[in-house]
Amino acid sequence: MNRLTALALLALSGLFMVISPAEGGEPSFRAGAYAQDITPLKLPISVNGGMQDRQATGVHDRLHARCLVLDDGKTKLAIAICDSCMIPREIVEQAKRLAAEATGIPASNMLIAATHTHTAPTLGGAFQSDPDPDYVRWVPGQVAKGIDEAHARLQPAQIGWGVAKNPTQLFNRRWKMKPGTIAADPFGRTTDQVKMNPGYQAAGLIEPAGPIDPDVSIVAVRTRDGKPMALLANYSLHYVGGVQPLSADYFGAFADRIAQLLEAPRDFVGIMSNGTSGDVNNINFAGPAPARQGEYEQIKIVADSVARTALEAYRQLTFREDVTLAAAEKDIELGVRLPTAEEVAQAKEILGKAREPVLKTLPEIYARETVLLADYPSTVKARMQAMRIGDLGIVAIPCEIFTEIGLDIKKRSPLKPTFTIELANGYNGYLPTPEQHKLGGYETWRARSSYLEPEASTKITAAVLQLLGSVSQR
Numbered sequence: 001m002n003r004l005t006a007l008a009l010l011a012l013s014g015l016f017m018v019i020s021p022a023e024g025g026e027p028s029f030r031a032g033a034y035a036q037d038i039t040p041l042k043l044p045i046s047v048n049g050g051m052q053d054r055q056a057t058g059v060h061d062r063l064h065a066r067c068l069v070l071d072d073g074k075t076k077l078a079i080a081i082c083d084s085c086m087i088p089r090e091i092v093e094q095a096k097r098l099a100a101e102a103t104g105i106p107a108s109n110m111l112i113a114a115t116h117t118h119t120a121p122t123l124g125g126a127f128q129s130d131p132d133p134d135y136v137r138w139v140p141g142q143v144a145k146g147i148d149e150a151h152a153r154l155q156p157a158q159i160g161w162g163v164a165k166n167p168t169q170l171f172n173r174r175w176k177m178k179p180g181t182i183a184a185d186p187f188g189r190t191t192d193q194v195k196m197n198p199g200y201q202a203a204g205l206i207e208p209a210g211p212i213d214p215d216v217s218i219v220a221v222r223t224r225d226g227k228p229m230a231l232l233a234n235y236s237l238h239y240v241g242g243v244q245p246l247s248a249d250y251f252g253a254f255a256d257r258i259a260q261l262l263e264a265p266r267d268f269v270g271i272m273s274n275g276t277s278g279d280v281n282n283i284n285f286a287g288p289a290p291a292r293q294g295e296y297e298q299i300k301i302v303a304d305s306v307a308r309t310a311l312e313a314y315r316q317l318t319f320r321e322d323v324t325l326a327a328a329e330k331d332i333e334l335g336v337r338l339p340t341a342e343e344v345a346q347a348k349e350i351l352g353k354a355r356e357p358v359l360k361t362l363p364e365i366y367a368r369e370t371v372l373l374a375d376y377p378s379t380v381k382a383r384m385q386a387m388r389i390g391d392l393g394i395v396a397i398p399c400e401i402f403t404e405i406g407l408d409i410k411k412r413s414p415l416k417p418t419f420t421i422e423l424a425n426g427y428n429g430y431l432p433t434p435e436q437h438k439l440g441g442y443e444t445w446r447a448r449s450s451y452l453e454p455e456a457s458t459k460i461t462a463a464v465l466q467l468l469g470s471v472s473q474r
Helices: 003-012 089-103 133-152 249-262 297-314 341-352 362-373 403-412 434-439 456-472
Strands: 017-019 030-037 045-047 054-056 064-071 076-082 110-114 155-165 174-177 194-196 205-208 215-223 228-235 269-274 318-320 325-335 379-389 392-396 418-421
Touching (some): 030 133, 064 215, 064 249, 076 379, 155 297, 403 456
Parallel strands (some): 076 110, 392 418
Antiparallel strands (some): 030 155, 064 076, 174 205
């Protein structure tokens, strides 16, 4: 039986197609994966993601840095997706340095990102949550260990990528509202035209202020004999949400569920990365409030739904034993929306009148942010990155990115398909478009979580498209 006949029979039998190197060529592609535990060693611990600090005293499910290393024989790439709300750049760079020393993989070929679970320990100060110094010192070594373990597990492998769609779990959380239905913002202004999370069927709803992105993008690797090794998925959903105990949210539940659906071996690593979800959540405010559920029931529902879509994409994959890998990165300079001296003075006056050490009102909370932002520089450098896996493009941006930006990058990328991993290689806050800045709303209110210039998204999009163009030519 010749090779073409064998491939035709495989396709007809419903099995995955495998593209091998040309006759006489030796496959050089290898892959390795590992999930490194990053659950803190001591409790209680500060958890960020809210306006006030929360202290986690228990663990619902373990937190991990889920790591994937790829090797085409010339270039190695490492991707680590961590169960964290966000990871400051200095922690990312320390982890990369340690991993580079252990593996020889250049730090520029590593992508480290947070999932954005809101039930993980604080790694960077946000609103009234401050990180535990011991956890901050410990995490970089754990992430580096995960990359090193994945690297040590490199073996001959096959790789495939694809996209399926699941719009059912996504809703734009920013709503255009009728005039007179939005309260003043924390700074006393009444210029907002949109409201985040307005409430179910709230009075004044007009329409969502932006789109959703239904793509469930996947990259899957398996052994030469067809056993699943790892699956990296990407979906543009901010998070689902839980309660006080530490949890990886739906990102961790997805990892478990896709392993079950694939009937994968115990060492399989499922990974869910966050796409461009800065303005998208899992709540349909156009409809009535849903019936009350168990604390983690919605996480399970979302994880199962998205995992089944990933399985649909997996079943359509063409696996390859020879693929080109590439990576490129650059720093770009972005302006900071600094408060004026008058705004800082007003903020200090508000804080001076606060009755409790834990700030409760939005004016008080944002007054504290104003004082802290006064010490920021006028510009910051933000790290942009692009990776190529065959014809697939991956973009990494250190922000909470509005969905329309991700859709624009996908449309204009020279690599098809392309997806963006947000909260990658650092943290520079929310990334609305200039038009969304004009509409206002929580994501635009100046704070350490939203401080970049209004034109930042335009500059970032141009930078990552240039990087995609560069890696597409290698």
